[in-house]
Amino acid sequence: MPSIAKSPASTPRWEDLPLASQPDPVQLDNIKAQLDLVLLALEALAGIGSEAILQAATELNLESVIADRVSLWRLRQSSPLRKGQGRKKLDVEEARSLVLIICHLAKQQQELIRRAVALLEQLTEQNREPHQASLLGDYLDAFSNTYQERMEDGEDTSPDVLTHLALKLLIDLLFYGGPGGPRRLWLALLDRAQDPRQQKSEVSKQGSF
Amino acid sequence: MPFSNSVLRRYTPPTCTLEIAAKDSPLSRWASRPVLKNLRFQLSFDDPRLPQDQQVSVRGDRTQLEALCEVVEAYVQNFLDQSPARLDAALLVPNTKIDSTDELDESSQHSPATPLSDEPRLSPDTQDDAANALQEERHRFVPLRVPSQLDAVNKTGISLQPKGLLSHNLSLGTLANETSSVVHLSTLQLFDLATALDEYAAEALAIPTLNRPRWITTPTGWARSAAVVLIALGVTTSLVRVLEGPSTVQTSAPTTSESASSQDQQQVAVQISPEPEALTPFPSPPGTLEALPPLPPPGSATPLPNAIPTVPVPVNPPRPSAGGSTGRPSVTVPPEPILQGGDRSIAIPEAASRQSAPSVAANSRIAAENEGQRSLSQSADSLPELSPADTDVDNPAPTASSDTAFDTLPQVAEARSYFQQRWQPPAGVNQVVEYSLLLNPDGSIQQINPLGEAAGIYLDRTGMPLLGEAFVSPLPDEQSPRIRIVLRPDGSVQTFLEAR
Numbered sequence: 279m280p281s282i283a284k285s286p287a288s289t290p291r292w293e294d295l296p297l298a299s300q301p302d303p304v305q306l307d308n309i310k311a312q313l314d315l316v317l318l319a320l321e322a323l324a325g326i327g328s329e330a331i332l333q334a335a336t337e338l339n340l341e342s343v344i345a346d347r348v349s350l351w352r353l354r355q356s357s358p359l360r361k362g363q364g365r366k367k368l369d370v371e372e373a374r375s376l377v378l379i380i381c382h383l384a385k386q387q388q389e390l391i392r393r394a395v396a397l398l399e400q401l402t403e404q405n406r407e408p409h410q411a412s413l414l415g416d417y418l419d420a421f422s423n424t425y426q427e428r429m430e431d432g433e434d435t436s437p438d439v440l441t442h443l444a445l446k447l448l449i450d451l452l453f454y455g456g457p458g459g460p461r462r463l464w465l466a467l468l469d470r471a472q473d474p475r476q477q478k479s480e481v482s483k484q485g486s487f
Numbered sequence: 488m489p490f491s492n493s494v495l496r497r498y499t500p501p502t503c504t505l506e507i508a509a510k511d512s513p514l515s516r517w518a519s520r521p522v523l524k525n526l527r528f529q530l531s532f533d534d535p536r537l538p539q540d541q542q543v544s545v546r547g548d549r550t551q552l553e554a555l556c557e558v559v560e561a562y563v564q565n566f567l568d569q570s571p572a573r574l575d576a577a578l579l580v581p582n583t584k585i586d587s588t589d590e591l592d593e594s595s596q597h598s599p600a601t602p603l604s605d606e607p608r609l610s611p612d613t614q615d616d617a618a619n620a621l622q623e624e625r626h627r628f629v630p631l632r633v634p635s636q637l638d639a640v641n642k643t644g645i646s647l648q649p650k651g652l653l654s655h656n657l658s659l660g661t662l663a664n665e666t667s668s669v670v671h672l673s674t675l676q677l678f679d680l681a682t683a684l685d686e687y688a689a690e691a692l693a694i695p696t697l698n699r700p701r702w703i704t705t706p707t708g709w710a711r712s713a714a715v716v717l718i719a720l721g722v723t724t725s726l727v728r729v730l731e732g733p734s735t736v737q738t739s740a741p742t743t744s745e746s747a748s749s750q751d752q753q754q755v756a757v758q759i760s761p762e763p764e765a766l767t768p769f770p771s772p773p774g775t776l777e778a779l780p781p782l783p784p785p786g787s788a789t790p791l792p793n794a795i796p797t798v799p800v801p802v803n804p805p806r807p808s809a810g811g812s813t814g815r816p817s818v819t820v821p822p823e824p825i826l827q828g829g830d831r832s833i834a835i836p837e838a839a840s841r842q843s844a845p846s847v848a849a850n851s852r853i854a855a856e857n858e859g860q861r862s863l864s865q866s867a868d869s870l871p872e873l874s875p876a877d878t879d880v881d882n883p884a885p886t887a888s889s890d891t892a893f894d895t896l897p898q899v900a901e902a903r904s905y906f907q908q909r910w911q912p913p914a915g916v917n918q919v920v921e922y923s924l925l926l927n928p929d930g931s932i933q934q935i936n937p938l939g940e941a942a943g944i945y946l947d948r949t950g951m952p953l954l955g956e957a958f959v960s961p962l963p964d965e966q967s968p969r970i971r972i973v974l975r976p977d978g979s980v981q982t983f984l985e986a987r
Contacts, residue, residue, distance in 0.1 A: 402653055453566075453567060456678060
């Protein structure tokens with residue numbers, strides 16, 4: 279576990295994203311998959327596409343890492359969960375850049391994310407299905423559709439599982455958009471990647487790696 | 488709070504408010520962010536969606552705030568670390584059967600807006616999986632980043648437990664007040680809490696109590712010696728003046744009898760000085776107390792026996808005077824005309840003679856008062872320190888007895904027992920920690936004046952009540968007395984009433 283340094287949460291910096299040792303390929307794959315999923319959630323919720331992502335890259339001075347649509351596409355495509363698995367290896371710098379970009383976007387969409395979570399809490403409190411709120415319903419639909427389209431196991435994953443996945447990602451986005459977001463996302467990625475249980479379940483769920 | 492360079496901060500995410508009151512430390516200029524000391528905080532869970540009476544508010548000190556930060560941060564990270572792939576339906580619903588296995592059943596008279604949905608229709612194995620998952624996750628909630636932080640968390644008993652993904656229970660531990668010990672938080676409220684704490688942590692650095700190197704305190708010792716000598720001179724001068732006055736002047740004291748050595752006189756004078764300012768009841772040994780009553784009030788015309796007025800002034804107000812215990816003080820008992828090279832010194836408890844019977848004392852007080860009261864009381868406090876070096880006055884270990892002559896007001900004793908229960912000298916404390924507290928008539932504290940550096944540093948370790956908080960019983964006649972609190976490195980506590 280990398281050590282955590284508490285630093286001002288104003289601008290995300292590399293120091294916020296510490297790395298004790300180079301993740302092995304399996305871990306990197308795991309990280310790729312997770313990043314892709316988070317971006318998927320952002321896309322489904324706020325319609326964030328490559329344009330917005332590249333825009334964010336520019337704002338954060340990360341164009342050197344994520345220069346254009348093509349490289350972005352290949353980056354995301356490199357996720358092991360995707361259909362027609364790309365062979366592109368995600369390197370650590372690219373991973374960090376994506377982390378910063380994701381949190382930047384999550385911050386921009388804070389209001390929307392917050393509203394969605396509030397709705398979720400309300401509906402759950404009232405024991406109603408999340409789909410009943412249009413904001414959530416649209417999100418869940420978009421998420422499921424896109425997931426099924428793009429992911430290798432898309433067709434095989436049950437709607438319930440997808441719903442839960444989408445909702446967990448939604449709540450995660452809330453925290454990624456807050457102060458210290460990049461650090462939290464980064465640590466979560468590393469933690470999950472290092473946890474053998476996680477990897478197993480990922481593998482067994484996804485079936486391929 | 489009467490801090491000279493106080494720092495106030497407010498963090499106001501939508502569903503809670505975090506307020507910080509602290510003092511800016513001189514170290515700030517060398518740090519990249521403000522360094523705070525004597526930190527107090529108030530955290531209000533004031534989600535507007537909650538009815539007023541369900542909005543919980545807690546207050547605490549630096550340690551508790553840091554523990555809270557640590558717990559929340561670790562919990563949030565843990566929460567995020569859970570891979571979505573492992574979640575089951577059960578975890579999304581707030582009130583599932585799993586909860587009964589939590590150690591959450593502390594009394595929580597509060598349940599603000601907690602969703603109480605019906606139990607989900609779960610198949611047994613899903614439930615088990617979820618229960619297991621939750622069980623495993625819980626083990627990871629222990630914050631293990633830094634041992635000192637873990638220590639703070641352990642000490643304060645603050646913790647967070649999940650109730651599904653959308654509801655979280657914050658156990659307040661030592662932050663609990665009489666109305667609630669657990670706060671139920673929705674995910675949004677948790678996020679806001681984490682945000683406020685993060686923003687605070689990013690903005691400032693709160694320093695813990697510092698262990699000052701010994702050599703730093705030495706200069707103070709010198710200053711004290713110097714102050715005492717000066718005062719002694721001043722008092723002696725006034726005494727001499729007085730002595731030359733008409734003998735009917737009772738307040739005139741010391742008919743410094745020839746029997747007294749000038750040394751004694753000096754000491755007497757020295758000892759007199761503290762009186763004026765800190766004429767608080769001194770814990771004097773019961774034996775000597777009796778000697779006091781016969782003291783003629785200043786106003787009386789009875790001349791003092793011509794012996795050195797035993798300046799019953801025990802050298803140090805804060806410490807039980809050398810009192811009869813082992814006293815080698817050269818001060819003698821007032822009523823006893825003769826300077827007995829005395830083994831007894833009498834602290835004139837204010838009770839015995841508010842008017843400060845020993846005319847000497849009265850006189851010196853008058854003189855001394857002109858010299859500036861504050862410094863006197865300071866030096867008075869310092870006198871004891873000098874005793875080994877300069878005076879003969881002994882400073883035996885403080886009498887921690889419950890019944891001392893200082894207890895002219897019951898509140899003084901109450902204050903002492905209050906602090907005796909709470910004062911645990913932090914490691915490395917080697918000075919007295921002293922405060923002057925101005926009380927309100929209702930018994931709460933109106934003003935806290937730390938005396939000396941140590942007092943400022945260790946304030947949050949003393950268990951000092953907040954201003955306006957109940958402290959001692961209400962005072963008769965709408966009085967607002969000042970009480971001195973002395974906390975020793977050996978763990979003992981002394982209190983006495985300060986002169987008005």
